[in-house]
Amino acid sequence: MATVTPIRAADAAPSGAGHRRGRARRSDDGITGYLFLSPWILGVLLLTLGPMATSLYLSFTDYDLFDTPEWVGLDNYAxxxxxxxxxxxxxxxxxxxxxxxxxxxxxxxxxxxxxxxxxxxxxxxxxxxxxxxxxxxxxxxxxxxxxxxxxxxxxxxxxxxxxxxxxxxxxxxxxxxxxxxxxxxxxxxxxxxxxxxxxxxxxxxxxxxxxxxxxxxxxxxxxxxxxxxxxxxxxxxxxxxxxxxxxxxxxxxxxxxxxxxxxxxxxxxxxxxxxxxxxxxxxxxxxxxxxxxxxxxxxxxxxxxxxxxxxxxxxxxx
Structure with a gap:
């Protein structure tokens, strides 16, 4: 008759140290990925989204490039x-x-x-x-x-x-x-x-x-x-x-x-x-x-x- 050997929880689950090493490795991979993406992210923020947001704000103002923008609401659109x-x-x-x-x-x-x-x-x-x-x-x-x-x-x-x-x-x-x-x-x-x-x-x-x-x-x-x-x-x-x-x-x-x-x-x-x-x-x-x-x-x-x-x-x- 075959003998069934019970599996201990310590054998089935990864050790605490190994689990922490896996999380650290994934975290390092994520940081590396963001570092490689950083030129693109900076480009989007500084050269696309930033100017778009500024332009949207200026569209509601009276601005002549020299003086402080003056809020006029929807006057420009009207x-x-x-x-x-x-x-x-x-x-x-x-x-x-x-x-x-x-x-x-x-x-x-x-x-x-x-x-x-x-x-x-x-x-x-x-x-x-x-x-x-x-x-x-x-x-x-x-x-x-x-x-x-x-x-x-x-x-x-x-x-x-x-x-x-x-x-x-x-x-x-x-x-x-x-x-x-x-x-x-x-x-x-x-x-x-x-x-x-x-x-x-x-x-x-x-x-x-x-x-x-x-x-x-x-x-x-x-x-x-x-x-x-x-x-x-x-x-x-x-x-x-x-x-x-x-x-x-x-x-x-x-x-x-x-x-x-x-x-x-x-x-x-x-x-x-x-x-x-x-x-x-x-x-x-x-x-x-x-x-x-x-x-x-x-x-x-x-x-x-x-x-x-x-x-x-x-x-x-x-």
């Missing part, structure tokens, strides 16, 4: 809706977003479709199309772009050869905003690369089966390509929309603080900068910044809500 330049900047920015985002995404997707196949020099083509995105919204690019679209400059001369005389886009109120839209579309490299990565994930078998069934190129694009890359389309749409609300450098270089010509390039960020550092109304500029943040947040929330109806993820139940 004043915006009677400020005609602010209303114009809202309209110009909204129109720019409505034009630049679809044009840029359509151009990026079209280039990605062209580069998706196998051809000689494919890497060179990809680098060439991606190149403009590396320089971003630099001052030099904006200056060159404005010069190209000025009166009797390169673009104007080419159009004049085809019988179209615009008198220069930079000084034409009807074309100045379109000039900036084309600049945004020219810098299509980042969304193009993301589109290209999404296209690589679409199974070739789907196209082959659709082709056997007699589906043409447009039908295959609408029924296979777009649904399969809809998460990528949504990501690019979201990022480019947020970026378009924040455009500043090109608009400021082309139109200056007054949004020339005739206020058609008076972007929201340009007017915010002018009120804060031109008129020294930093309290009013801070309020404008928070309104912009709330507007971008609202647009982002609406995009996420709309995505439920047209974005399809792999493995998702119908």
């Amino acid at each position: 004043r915006m809706f009677s400020d005609q330049r602010w209303l114009r900047s809202v309209r110009v920015t909204a129109l720019y977003v409505a034009l630049a985002v679809p044009v840029k995404l359509a151009a990026a997707l079209g280039v990605a479709l062209l580069l998706n196949g196998k051809r000689r020099g494919q890497g060179l083509y990809r680098a060439a199309f991606y190149g403009p995105s590396l320089i971003g919204g630099s001052v030099s690019v904006a200056i060159v772009w404005k010069t190209m679209f000025s009166d009797d400059a390169a673009v104007d001369r080419v159009l004049r050869a085809f019988g179209v005389d615009t008198g220069g886009w930079a000084g034409n109120p009807d074309l100045s905003l379109l000039m900036l839209v084309l600049l945004a579309a020219w810098q299509l490299g980042a969304p193009m690369v993301i589109f290209l990565a999404g296209l690589k994930q679409v199974p070739r078998e789907l196209y082959e089966a659709a082709e056997v069934d007699g589906a043409g190129p447009w039908r295959r694009f609408a029924s296979i390509t777009l649904p399969m890359i809809s998460p990528v389309v949504f990501f690019n749409l979201l990022m480019e929309t947020i970026h378009s609300f924040q455009v500043f450098t090109s608009a400021y270089v082309v139109g200056g603080p007054n949004g020339a010509p005739a206020g058609t390039t008076l972007f929201y960020t340009v007017y915010l900068f002018d009120r804060g550092f031109g008129d020294y109304r930093m309290g009013y500029a801070s309020a404008m910044a928070w309104v912009l943040l709330l507007a971008v947040g609202l647009v982002t929330a609406l995009l996420f809500r709309s995505a439920r109806g047209w974005v399809h993820y792999s493995g998702e139940k119908a």
Whole structure:
């Protein structure tokens, strides 16, 4: 008959010394982790959350960068809706977003479709199309772009050869905003690369089966390509929309603080900068910044809500 040996509590439980050593080791690991995270934590506190909190406070004050902020409550926010330049900047920015985002995404997707196949020099083509995105919204690019679209400059001369005389886009109120839209579309490299990565994930078998069934190129694009890359389309749409609300450098270089010509390039960020550092109304500029943040947040929330109806993820139940 087998003998059962009872297990003593001292054998089953760890010793007090061992338990304390384990807790000390975990505590040391935690301290080490926080030490490695400390640059990021300090950066968030000092360069993000701290300035945001200060800006939120200043938005309720009258502050000119030199004197002590004077509390005015909601006056800065109420004043915006009677400020005609602010209303114009809202309209110009909204129109720019409505034009630049679809044009840029359509151009990026079209280039990605062209580069998706196998051809000689494919890497060179990809680098060439991606190149403009590396320089971003630099001052030099904006200056060159404005010069190209000025009166009797390169673009104007080419159009004049085809019988179209615009008198220069930079000084034409009807074309100045379109000039900036084309600049945004020219810098299509980042969304193009993301589109290209999404296209690589679409199974070739789907196209082959659709082709056997007699589906043409447009039908295959609408029924296979777009649904399969809809998460990528949504990501690019979201990022480019947020970026378009924040455009500043090109608009400021082309139109200056007054949004020339005739206020058609008076972007929201340009007017915010002018009120804060031109008129020294930093309290009013801070309020404008928070309104912009709330507007971008609202647009982002609406995009996420709309995505439920047209974005399809792999493995998702119908």
